[in-house]
Amino acid sequence: MQIQDLGGLAVRTRQFIRVPLWAGALAVIALVSAALWLLRPSKEQAAEPEKPSSGIVLSAEQQRAAGITVAPLRASPLPRVYRVPGEVKANDYTAGIVSPRVTATVVSRRAKLGDRVEKGQILVTLYSQDVASAQSDYLLAQRNLARMTRLKDVVARQLIDEAVVKAQEARGRLQSLGLTEREIGSLGSSGLGQFTLTASQSGAIIEDNFRVGDVVDAGKTLFQIANLSGVWIEAAVSPAILPQIESSDATVMSGETVRIATIIQKRDTVDEATRTVGVRLQMLNPDGALRPGQFVDVELFSSKAPVLNVPTASVLREASGRWVVFAMRADGSFEAVPVQVLYAAGERTAISGVALGTRVVTSGAFFVMSEGAKASFGEED
Numbered sequence: 001m002q003i004q005d006l007g008g009l010a011v012r013t014r015q016f017i018r019v020p021l022w023a024g025a026l027a028v029i030a031l032v033s034a035a036l037w038l039l040r041p042s043k044e045q046a047a048e049p050e051k052p053s054s055g056i057v058l059s060a061e062q063q064r065a066a067g068i069t070v071a072p073l074r075a076s077p078l079p080r081v082y083r084v085p086g087e088v089k090a091n092d093y094t095a096g097i098v099s100p101r102v103t104a105t106v107v108s109r110r111a112k113l114g115d116r117v118e119k120g121q122i123l124v125t126l127y128s129q130d131v132a133s134a135q136s137d138y139l140l141a142q143r144n145l146a147r148m149t150r151l152k153d154v155v156a157r158q159l160i161d162e163a164v165v166k167a168q169e170a171r172g173r174l175q176s177l178g179l180t181e182r183e184i185g186s187l188g189s190s191g192l193g194q195f196t197l198t199a200s201q202s203g204a205i206i207e208d209n210f211r212v213g214d215v216v217d218a219g220k221t222l223f224q225i226a227n228l229s230g231v232w233i234e235a236a237v238s239p240a241i242l243p244q245i246e247s248s249d250a251t252v253m254s255g256e257t258v259r260i261a262t263i264i265q266k267r268d269t270v271d272e273a274t275r276t277v278g279v280r281l282q283m284l285n286p287d288g289a290l291r292p293g294q295f296v297d298v299e300l301f302s303s304k305a306p307v308l309n310v311p312t313a314s315v316l317r318e319a320s321g322r323w324v325v326f327a328m329r330a331d332g333s334f335e336a337v338p339v340q341v342l343y344a345a346g347e348r349t350a351i352s353g354v355a356l357g358t359r360v361v362t363s364g365a366f367f368v369m370s371e372g373a374k375a376s377f378g379e380e381d
Contacts, residue, residue, distance in 0.1 A: 055333030056326075056372040068364035070328050072357050078309045079247055079301035081345045084279075086235040086252065086298040088290045090226035091282070096200040097207075098223040099216075101178045104128035106214045107194060111223065113208035117199045123223055125196050126216075131177050132193030138170035139187060203227040206292050226292065231285045233261055235298040236276035242266070247301040250281050254296045259283055263300070307342065308356065312349045314365045315341060325354065326361040326368045334361065334368050 058068070104126035111123045145163040152160055174184050179195050207224035210216060233252055237245070250261045261283035270277055281298065283290075290296070310325060317323055324336040337358070342350040354360070361368055 055329050055331070055335040056368055057333045058368070058371060062371075063364070066364045066367040068367065069362050070359050071362045073308055073310065073354060073360050075306040075308050075356060077304035078307050078345050078348055078350050079304050080244070080343050080350075082237070082241050082245065082300045082302075084235050084237050084298050084300065086233045086281070086296045088292050088294040088296060089232040089234050090206055090224070090228070090292045091230050091232050094201075094230060095203070095206075095224060095226035097221045098123055098197050098200060098225065099219055099221050100126055100128070100197065101176065102128050102130045102218050104131070104195075104216060106210055106212050106216060106222075109210075109212060111199075111205055111208075113205055115205050117202065117205060117225065119199055119202045121199045122196045123199055124210075125194060127193045128177075128195070129193060131174075131179070131195050134170070134173045134177055135187055135192045138167070138174055138184070141167040141170040197222065199223075199225055201225055201227065204288070228288045228291070229284065229286050231283060231290055231292070233281040233283060233296060233298060235279040235281060235300070236271070236274055237279050237300065239270060239275075239277050242277050242279075244302045245279070245300045246303040249301055251299045252281065252283060252290075252296050253299070254290060254294070257289070259285075259290075261298075307350045308352060308354070309345075309348045309350045310360060311362050312344055312347055314360065314362050315339065315349050315351065316365055316369055318369075323351075325351070326365050327354070328359045328361070334372070336369070336372065 058066075062068075105128070107125040107127050109124050111117055111121070117123065141163070145167045148155060148160045148163040171184065177195070178197065180198065183195055203225045204227075205223050206226045206228075207221065210220075210222050216222065233250075235250075245263075248263045250263055252259045252261045261281040263279060264282045265280040267278040267280075279300070314325055315323055316325075318336070322338050323341050325339055326334045327337045328334055337354050337360075339351040339353040342352060344350075
């Protein structure tokens with residue numbers, strides 16, 4: 001009986017031990033579940049948006065070493081530039097030609113192409129039978145007038161008056177043929193028929209188209225003289241862009257030399273050969289460096305309406321093809337801002353797509369882009 005009691009006790013003891021093991025397992029599961037519950041993010045945390053990526057951060061030392069400067073974006077006049085070909089021409093308003101007024105033969109020349117001459121300087125000697133005849137008539141008229149003057153007490157007043165008129169007519173004819181007062185006054189001391197042509201103004205001889213012995217017709221240009229201290233530039237402009245050229249200012253480039261010019265005329269017709277419109281510019285040429293017939297480049301400008309613009313080196317193109325400028329954030333970092341490039345004018349470029357007053361990098365933009373590219377490569381690794 002005692003043994004049975006002991007056996008029952010043993011059975012009960014095994015049952016008692018089995019119950020706490022199950023309870024412990026349940027307790028561990030409960031503890032793990034509670035820990036996971038406490039560690040899960042709250043609804044507010046799950047709804048929090050992802051923070052934006054940081055900008056390009058550069059230390060003050062890096063910015064100084066790279067020469068980075070930043071300035072607020074402003075609108076200022078930046079005319080669009082149109083480059084067209086041009087040719088130097090003599091200013092016809094300050095140029096003149098030298099030509100005979102009668103058919104004549106060239107006896108000798110006293111000047112040649114390229115010479116600088118002064119007004120009144122003798123350039124060429126000619127001979128003309130018509131001039132010889134006119135000189136003879138003048139000499140006879142003068143002699144007759146002198147004789148009538150001596151006989152004024154014995155001849156009729158009418159004869160004296162007729163002699164005066166004949167002398168005046170003969171003198172007028174010589175003047176109409178181009179003889180100077182000096183030449184008329186020296187008649188009789190040289191052979192008849194010879195006369196000279198003189199420079200009508202001071203300047204350079206830019207045309208010289210004859211030879212000694214040539215018979216030249218009345219009106220033929222023997223010399224063209226121009227004052228090259230001021231010249232014209234004839235620019236050839238496409239009719240499509242002509243309406244956009246609103247400024248009268250222009251620049252003329254010859255080699256590395258840049259000069260200022262002014263538009264004075266725009267033609268109303270299109271050249272049939274080039275299909276361009278002629279635009280005439282006037283400019284000073286005090287050193288005579290530009291010569292008629294020389295080709296130059298001409299820059300013409302649109303209106304000077306204000307437009308957002310930055311140094312051309314500040315606008316960079318990304319690998320994707322978009323144009324960007326680098327703006328400085330409030331925290332001092334930099335970010336690429338897409339822009340639209342309107343046009344370039346010299347060392348500046350007109351843009352749009354960014355707000356007025358935005359602080360943008362005006363110098364050292366390429367360094368900023370390079371540092372941004374390094375940072376993006378590091379993130380990918």
